[in-house]
Amino acid sequence: MAVITPSRRVRKTPFSPGVEAAGVKAYTAYNHMLLPTMFESVEADAAHLKRHVQVWDVSCERQVEIRGPDALRLMKLISPRDMDRMEADQCYYVPTVDARGGMLNDPVTIKLADDHYWMSVADGDLWQYALGIATALGLEVEIGEPDVSPLAVQGPKADELMARVFGDAVREIRFFRYKRLPFEGRDFVVARSGWSKQGGYEIYVEGADYGMPLWNALFGAGLDLNVRAGCPNNIERIESGLLSFGSDMRRENTPYECGLGRFCNSPEPYIGKAALAEQAAHGPDRIIRPIVIEGDIGACTESWPLVDGSRWVGQVASAVWSPEFGVNVAIGMVEKSHWTPGTRIELQTEHGPRMAVVQDKFWR
Numbered sequence: 617m618a619v620i621t622p623s624r625r626v627r628k629t630p631f632s633p634g635v636e637a638a639g640v641k642a643y644t645a646y647n648h649m650l651l652p653t654m655f656e657s658v659e660a661d662a663a664h665l666k667r668h669v670q671v672w673d674v675s676c677e678r679q680v681e682i683r684g685p686d687a688l689r690l691m692k693l694i695s696p697r698d699m700d701r702m703e704a705d706q707c708y709y710v711p712t713v714d715a716r717g718g719m720l721n722d723p724v725t726i727k728l729a730d731d732h733y734w735m736s737v738a739d740g741d742l743w744q745y746a747l748g749i750a751t752a753l754g755l756e757v758e759i760g761e762p763d764v765s766p767l768a769v770q771g772p773k774a775d776e777l778m779a780r781v782f783g784d785a786v787r788e789i790r791f792f793r794y795k796r797l798p799f800e801g802r803d804f805v806v807a808r809s810g811w812s813k814q815g816g817y818e819i820y821v822e823g824a825d826y827g828m829p830l831w832n833a834l835f836g837a838g839l840d841l842n843v844r845a846g847c848p849n850n851i852e853r854i855e856s857g858l859l860s861f862g863s864d865m866r867r868e869n870t871p872y873e874c875g876l877g878r879f880c881n882s883p884e885p886y887i888g889k890a891a892l893a894e895q896a897a898h899g900p901d902r903i904i905r906p907i908v909i910e911g912d913i914g915a916c917t918e919s920w921p922l923v924d925g926s927r928w929v930g931q932v933a934s935a936v937w938s939p940e941f942g943v944n945v946a947i948g949m950v951e952k953s954h955w956t957p958g959t960r961i962e963l964q965t966e967h968g969p970r971m972a973v974v975q976d977k978f979w980r
């Protein structure tokens with residue numbers, strides 16, 4: 617492929633100078649912004665992530681800010697998850713849905729105050745949906761995209777690196793909780809979260825001019841920890857079963873199909889509740905499954921159909937060779953008739969037919 621031309625529509629980030637200096641080799645576009653996808657190689661990046669610590673420019677996880685007297689009311693209409701149980705320092709993984717229960721996004725939602733929320737969104741313009749509801753109902757809320765750019769610090773040495781920059785207070789942050797911690801005189805939301813299962817944090821950097829100073833501080837403090845620039849890693853995240861909205865699931869899927877039914881527990885009315893209640897009662901017709909693919913596979917750049925003769929029985933949209941587990945790991949959406957672990961199904965890849973085997977669990 618040729619290069620991506622950055623512009624006002626495919627934005628650089630506050631950390632772009634650091635990412636470029638670190639030798640980024642590939643980008644994708646996500647929420648109209650550059651997202652690095654490779655530094656050394658996806659395999660070498662994965663191996664390093666599992667042993668050391670990486671700093672990820674995930675600015676593209678943009679915040680949909682909902683603020684004002686009706687903020688909680690709007691959040692309750694959008695969120696299948698019980699917002700009344702959310703504590704002041706909590707982050708919630710929220711599968712947002714339309715009136716038919718179709719997934720619109722899967723943000724990490726942060727409660728800043730009773731009248732102030734950020735939804736840290738996956739690729740998609742969720743703010744337009746929020747704005748539409750607020751406008752139609754005449755809600756008293758401000759909706760926008762603030763100057764907030766998440767920086768993830770991931771890997772087994774993340775605690776040590778973060779403690780050196782933000783102090784030992786970071787060690788007390790529990791999973792999907794946050795603290796406000798100072799850096800150069802400004803408080804940032806620092807959460808224990810991130811799109812890997814290697815452990816780590818996300819710093820919500822408010823104010824683009826703090827981007828490079830924080831980037832440089834993390835690299836300066838982590839020389840002996842072998843800190844490197846990294847990015848969400850396609851091998852590690854497939855092994856871990858972290859879903860990618862737009863690839864593994866889309867609007868044609870419900871949270872139950874995605875294994876996210878446990879997050880649909882709101883006792884209050886919300887958009888899509890009837891559809892989700894119906895699905896909870898009957899069970900989904902297809903679900904996300906870990907898949908092993910036999911033989912050599914090339915890059916998965918489109919959705920690969922799973923077929924039984926001429927019948928479509930699902931699809932695979934994420935697949936990669938795992939050096940650690942010695943198999944091709946993949947994430948599939950598989951119809952009920954074929955979702956039993958051990959089932960072997962023909963997979964039509966862009967590189968020819970392969971055999972897919974349904975697994976019972978992800979690799980970590």
Ligand code: THG
Pocket residue numbers: 677708709722723724736737738739766792809810811818857858859
């Ligand atoms: N962090 C932040 N924003 C994000 C992402 C992130 N926005 C885009 C994208 N990632 C949203 N998707 C996910 C998917 C999975 C998780 C987080 C965001 C995740 N899931 C945990 C798991 O599967 O183990 C479960 C979380 C829970 O139990 O509450 O972490 O990564 N800021």
